[in-house]
Amino acid sequence: METILVVDDEKNYLVVLSAFLSEEGYEALTADNAQRALEIVESTDLDLVLTDMKMPSMNGIELLQRIKGKAPDLPVIMMTAYGTVEKAVEAMQLGAFNFIQKPFQNETLKQIVDKGVRTYSVLKENRRLVRALENRYRFDNIVGKSKPLQAVFDIIQKVAHTKATVLVSGESGTGKELIAKAIHFNSPRRNKPFVAVSCAALTETLLESELFGHEKGAFTGAIAMKKGRFELADGGTLFLDEIGEVPAPVQVKLLRVLGEMSFERVGGTRQIAVDVRLITATNKDLKAEVEQKRFRDDLYFRLNVVHVKLPPLRERSEDIPLLAAYFVNKYTREADHGEMTISPETMRFLCNHRWPGNVRELEHAMERAVLLSQGSEITLDDLPKELMSFADLEMPIDWQTVSSLPETLNAIEKRLIEKALALSNNVQSRAASLLGIPRANLQYRLKKHNIV
Ligand SMILES: Nc1ncnc2c1ncn2[C@@H]1O[C@H](COP(=O)(O)OP(=O)(O)OP(=O)(O)O)[C@@H](O)[C@H]1O
Numbered sequence: 001m002e003t004i005l006v007v008d009d010e011k012n013y014l015v016v017l018s019a020f021l022s023e024e025g026y027e028a029l030t031a032d033n034a035q036r037a038l039e040i041v042e043s044t045d046l047d048l049v050l051t052d053m054k055m056p057s058m059n060g061i062e063l064l065q066r067i068k069g070k071a072p073d074l075p076v077i078m079m080t081a082y083g084t085v086e087k088a089v090e091a092m093q094l095g096a097f098n099f100i101q102k103p104f105q106n107e108t109l110k111q112i113v114d115k116g117v118r119t120y121s122v123l124k125e126n127r128r129l130v131r132a133l134e135n136r137y138r139f140d141n142i143v144g145k146s147k148p149l150q151a152v153f154d155i156i157q158k159v160a161h162t163k164a165t166v167l168v169s170g171e172s173g174t175g176k177e178l179i180a181k182a183i184h185f186n187s188p189r190r191n192k193p194f195v196a197v198s199c200a201a202l203t204e205t206l207l208e209s210e211l212f213g214h215e216k217g218a219f220t221g222a223i224a225m226k227k228g229r230f231e232l233a234d235g236g237t238l239f240l241d242e243i244g245e246v247p248a249p250v251q252v253k254l255l256r257v258l259g260e261m262s263f264e265r266v267g268g269t270r271q272i273a274v275d276v277r278l279i280t281a282t283n284k285d286l287k288a289e290v291e292q293k294r295f296r297d298d299l300y301f302r303l304n305v306v307h308v309k310l311p312p313l314r315e316r317s318e319d320i321p322l323l324a325a326y327f328v329n330k331y332t333r334e335a336d337h338g339e340m341t342i343s344p345e346t347m348r349f350l351c352n353h354r355w356p357g358n359v360r361e362l363e364h365a366m367e368r369a370v371l372l373s374q375g376s377e378i379t380l381d382d383l384p385k386e387l388m389s390f391a392d393l394e395m396p397i398d399w400q401t402v403s404s405l406p407e408t409l410n411a412i413e414k415r416l417i418e419k420a421l422a423l424s425n426n427v428q429s430r431a432a433s434l435l436g437i438p439r440a441n442l443q444y445r446l447k448k449h450n451i452v
């Protein structure tokens with residue numbers, strides 16, 4: 001239960017206000033002077049202070065300043081008398097959360113108080129996430145508290161200092177390259193090069209020359225000698241991305257090189273010896289590729305000495321709040337933006353989303369939200385519109401049992417409505433607008449489909 005401190009020198013007022021706030025579900029504490037109020041602020045975990053402006057001995061403005069000195073983020077709402085706008089403006093400049101003019105309607109007070117309490121609780125939650133990032137849930141720039149990620153941290157710590165070959169697998173955007181870099185930068189090789197090559201989209205000849213280099217005149221277009229990535233990575237780490245795309249002949253050559261750690265440049269005869277730690281990555285199921293005979297099993301065994309498996313983000317949604325807070329923090333700093341929080345609805349949405357593009361997609365969404373957001377809070381409106389779509393809706397219709405058009409349309413309608421509600425965290429007006437129908441129409445359909 002949130003605790004609110006009410007400060008007023010008129011005792012009757014304290015009685016009325018604390019009764020009202022208790023009715024609204026708050027725990028209300030009272031103080032009939034500013035000195036007493038400060039004692040409570042110091043000794044109690046408060047969620048909001050509601051204070052009168054005009055009081056004997058210490059007035060509301062001075063109290064506000066003293067509170068800000070002790071608890072800078074605690075929201076303070078000033079109650080001002082009619083006709084004292086300048087004082088209210090001064091209070092706002094000094095950091096008051098809001099002000100309300102006496103006499104006021106209970107409803108108005110409730111709205112202002114609710115908003116202050118909510119803003120403060122979101123701020124505290126976001127701060128908690130950022131603090132959690134500072135210790136246990138972070139390794140280098142890798143963030144995650146889920147079991148699989150914690151296991152990844154362990155593996156990195158165990159193998160970084162060795163020369164063991166590491167295979168990193170996971171869908172696109174799950175952080176494969178990030179892991180490879182973490183291994184390199186935590187190894188004794190950290191001051192030597194980290195060289196990354198994408199094995200996709202290169203023809204056999206080009207890939208071979210990219211990896212092993214070529215001598216002048218080795219093939220048409222080879223107008224000068226060129227060192228390959230193995231040579232450039234000497235003493236350091238070579239990261240071969242999309243290893244599953246390597247054509248068969250290059251697989252053979254790789255296998256040979258890995259055994260001896262020496263090779264010839266394309267078109268050359270001289271053996272070149274290197275000292276390279278190899279990390280490879282794939283978004284394919286490499287074992288299945290081996291079974292399908294598309295990838296050599298002997299090479300697979302050499303690469304798969306240590307396997308780091310990165311599950312898709314949707315299978316470790318407990319990492320989402322931490323990651324979201326981490327990215328918001330990162331981009332607010334980069335943009336020299338003040339502190340920003342993520343609204344609870346938005347956080348719930350982020351946790352439930354499927355994230356086909358995994359962490360990369362979440363990162364981009366947060367970067368964009370930080371740049372576009374109008375206030376200091378990220379809301380659903382700041383998320384890319386594509387996220388709020390029906391694109392990932394699965395609609396398994398068993399055509400064998402379809403009996404009539406109306407029945408099928410009904411089933412589709414029900415799925416769409418459920419999805420719209422999920423996308424909008426059960427806010428009906430938002431769901432209706434996603435579906436492009438008036439709210440009353442949505443309510444009629446909810447009844448029809450027995451959705452509560
Ligand atoms: N656990 C994590 N903590 C922090 N940032 C992460 C994490 N995982 C991924 N990222 C960030 O997400 C983005 C994508 O990561 P990365 O490039 O390593 O993915 P990838 O698996 O190599 O993707 P692809 O298969 O598309 O190449 C990067 O900006 C990376 O820093």
Ligand SMILES: [Mg+2]
Pocket residue numbers: 176177241
């Ligand atoms: Mg990558």
